[in-house]
Amino acid sequence: MASPTEITVSQLSRLIGTPNAPVIIDVRINEDFDLDPQIIPTAIRCPHLKVAELAPKLNAQRVVIYCQQGKKISQGSLAILRSMGVAAESLEGGHFGWRDAGQTLIPYDKLPQKNLNQQTVWVTKQRPKIDRIACPWLIRRFIDPQAQFLFVAASEVLGVAEKFNATPFDVEDVFWSHRSELCTFDVMVEEFEIKTPAILHLAKVIRGADTNRHDLAPECAGLLAASLGLSRMYRDDNEQLDAGMLLYDAFYRWARDASNEGHDWLTNNKKG
Known part of the structure; x- marks a missing residue:
């Protein structure tokens, strides 16, 4: 069961493609990204140590953070944004959870x-x-x-x-x-x-x-x-x-x- 600060794959998939979709931030480390250079639709890439720099532009928006497995990098990035007043959630299972559920991934090189x-x-x-x-x-x-x-x-x-x-x-x-x-x-x-x-x-x-x-x-x-x-x-x-x-x-x-x-x-x- 997802925590209060997590969003499930099925919940996020229902939002993507609609005007109510959240801002999605991919905070995977480069080594993990290079193994699978695809992103969740509309996701922006941001190093986890720089997510705080995005906070001023995110205060009025719903945000979803994801890393490789939805663990330490997602949780730390999430905590930083929430401490700065951003309504952020992490994706349950991270990139692997999304991929393994057969959801759409966009080839980054396109x-x-x-x-x-x-x-x-x-x-x-x-x-x-x-x-x-x-x-x-x-x-x-x-x-x-x-x-x-x-x-x-x-x-x-x-x-x-x-x-x-x-x-x-x-x-x-x-x-x-x-x-x-x-x-x-x-x-x-x-x-x-x-x-x-x-x-x-x-x-x-x-x-x-x-x-x-x-x-x-x-x-x-x-x-x-x-x-x-x-x-x-x-x-x-x-x-x-x-x-x-x-x-x-x-x-x-x-x-x-x-x-x-x-x-x-x-x-x-x-x-x-």
Whole structure:
């Protein structure tokens, strides 16, 4: 049974991918990390002797700490943060507990470098519709909650990527883009290994909406309609992204918790 300052694997897994996810801090020593260079989704790496430096930015947030096994390094880091007023918990079983439960782990070498503000920076074409909102949603919910997205003229994407050390996506001839029948969201799911049933279900809907293959799932046409509506409602791409985050939060929770649920008006039922 978890202690009052621990969170279980199942509890944390229900929070990841939602707006209520905690800040997750990986405090494994380098030797342990090098043996398994993967992280829990959205986790940031921090040496355990430097966790106190994070405290001023964490006071209003829920925090989860984990090391290799959830023992001395987690417990010490946890105690330091709690002594500084941070609402921190440690992950029961640590990295091993998460891994052995078959939960999603992100390959660390797939993550872009961060800027001076500790954000990954991504760039794509302006006036997003589906993939260019869905991919930022996936990145902020599973990779980097602080990620920055730059929407620029199509002809300038690669130039901006070079000059601002940004990662281009959903444009031709870059790594993070369509491949065969897969849309960019599919590619990110594959490369980041976020292969939960809910994400794979959602990916099919996004692929169908983005590639005009509405036969893939009944929801494809609805996602396309909602996406086109958002693009008409907002002139500013960043405002549209903020609104789109809520849209994809709803679709994710549907895919995870409600895809088998229907709704019918009582008078449509057959009467005896």
